[in-house]
Amino acid sequence: MDIRFSTYNDFLTEYQTYKLDKCSNCEGMRELIDDDVTVVIENRTLHFPELLVLCCNKCGDKCLPEYSKQIIDGAYKSMIEQEQFVGEFVSKSYKKKFEYCKEIDYKYDHKDYYNIPGLCYDEEHSTEGFLTPVYFDRKALIYFISVPDFEVDIFSETYGHIGKKDPEGVYIYDWDVPFGFNSNGKLVFWLGDLNYMDTQSQAILKGFNVDSDHLIVDSEFFQAQMNCTFSKPIIEKQILMNKDSFISNIKKKYNIDLAHLDEECSEHAKNIKRPLVFTEQSVSGVINAFDKVLVEGFNAGRLRELYEALYSENERDAQYGKWQSIRLIKEILLKFCNGIGNMIDVEKLISPLYILHDYRIYFDHLLSVDKQESTKAHIVATLGVQNFSEQEAIYLEEIDRLNKLFQYLVLLSK
Numbered sequence: 001m002d003i004r005f006s007t008y009n010d011f012l013t014e015y016q017t018y019k020l021d022k023c024s025n026c027e028g029m030r031e032l033i034d035d036d037v038t039v040v041i042e043n044r045t046l047h048f049p050e051l052l053v054l055c056c057n058k059c060g061d062k063c064l065p066e067y068s069k070q071i072i073d074g075a076y077k078s079m080i081e082q083e084q085f086v087g088e089f090v091s092k093s094y095k096k097k098f099e100y101c102k103e104i105d106y107k108y109d110h111k112d113y114y115n116i117p118g119l120c121y122d123e124e125h126s127t128e129g130f131l132t133p134v135y136f137d138r139k140a141l142i143y144f145i146s147v148p149d150f151e152v153d154i155f156s157e158t159y160g161h162i163g164k165k166d167p168e169g170v171y172i173y174d175w176d177v178p179f180g181f182n183s184n185g186k187l188v189f190w191l192g193d194l195n196y197m198d199t200q201s202q203a204i205l206k207g208f209n210v211d212s213d214h215l216i217v218d219s220e221f222f223q224a225q226m227n228c229t230f231s232k233p234i235i236e237k238q239i240l241m242n243k244d245s246f247i248s249n250i251k252k253k254y255n256i257d258l259a260h261l262d263e264e265c266s267e268h269a270k271n272i273k274r275p276l277v278f279t280e281q282s283v284s285g286v287i288n289a290f291d292k293v294l295v296e297g298f299n300a301g302r303l304r305e306l307y308e309a310l311y312s313e314n315e316r317d318a319q320y321g322k323w324q325s326i327r328l329i330k331e332i333l334l335k336f337c338n339g340i341g342n343m344i345d346v347e348k349l350i351s352p353l354y355i356l357h358d359y360r361i362y363f364d365h366l367l368s369v370d371k372q373e374s375t376k377a378h379i380v381a382t383l384g385v386q387n388f389s390e391q392e393a394i395y396l397e398e399i400d401r402l403n404k405l406f407q408y409l410v411l412l413s414k
């Protein structure tokens with residue numbers, strides 16, 4: 001980026017103009033990136049081989065963020081003092097640490113806090129640095145999803161929350177904080193929110209802590225936290241959104257389109273809502289629709305292509321040509337879980353899809369009486385409920401498992 005100011009006053013005017021997260025030329029978002037920057041103020045040239053600038057993710061327009069302008073101002077003043085006309089400014093590795101999470105000592109970049117629009121103008125928290133983004137490998141969430149003490153909720157492609165249940169049962173949560181995924185797929189928490197967590201949870205996250213890549217603005221997490229432009233959908237809708245996110249991740253990464261019967265799926269998706277009363281009839285409507293969207297809504301041929309993309313020829317099962325959707329999804333999950341497989345019970349994870357299938361066949365009255373009873377018993381045993389008349393318990397457990405499954409699929413396919 002090259003930028004010229006004919007007088008120091010011109011620079012000051014720019015310095016005092018606060019840059020927002022939305023581009024002033026187009027609909028794009030301004031993300032923070034490292035750039036090679038040359039600034040000319042009057043007759044002095046300042047060169048920064050690495051300086052953070054705001055760059056529109058649509059039109060590429062660049063501008064200077066708050067903290068970088070402060071650095072330029074300081075550098076310019078030092079040049080005047082030393083009577084220099086050309087200056088080279090290499091960024092220092094200095095990292096300021098805020099008063100949050102001092103013990104656990106996460107890596108983060110204090111410059112993000114001062115540069116990303118809005119973060120340091122936080123009136124809710126009196127101690128500086130609360131809204132500093134701290135970045136993690138998204139696989140960190142796997143642990144929290146698999147341990148029942150925690151509740152993880154990914155309610156959009158880029159926004160979720162995690163809570164630790166209160167062991168005393170007095171409150172719903174011991175702590176409960178939001179998180180986001182940035183456009184590089186990294187997991188982001190606010191430093192101040194990490195401070196609310198118990199030390200054990202903080203320590204687990206520590207192992208996944210990565211350097212800042214400065215990206216965060218283009219996420220529902222940021223937009224919701226800063227601009228309140230998001231409301232949390234019901235869990236049934238989250239499952240559908242996560243299915244779409246999974247399909248879009250696979251399309252981007254492998255160029256394979258897993259979607260099947262798109263129009264029919266959106267018709268059935270309309271029938272997916274939380275029942276008011278839980279009878280076999282009301283539950284069957286939702287279960288049927290879920291079966292259509294989440295099982296038949298995948299193209300089995302394309303799932304097989306994805307299986308082939310993930311498994312080399314000598315790794316493939318001899319029978320894979322005959323497998324149907326659910327089995328293929330299971331094997332795809334197994335591959336995605338490589339290296340972390342011991343933490344995840346894939347058999348249990350995939351179980352809600354089999355249940356959808358069993359349930360639908362049962363409701364469609366396609367079975368003999370004997371077979372009906374054994375299907376009911378199988379559903380009851382798999383979901384761990386007392387008996388088949390407990391439709392509400394069956395429904396809630398099934399939905400909970402579907403939600404987990406599709407959260408994993410989104411998380412692991414990015």
Ligand SMILES: [Zn+2]
Nearest residue numbers: 023026056059
């Ligand atoms: Zn733009």
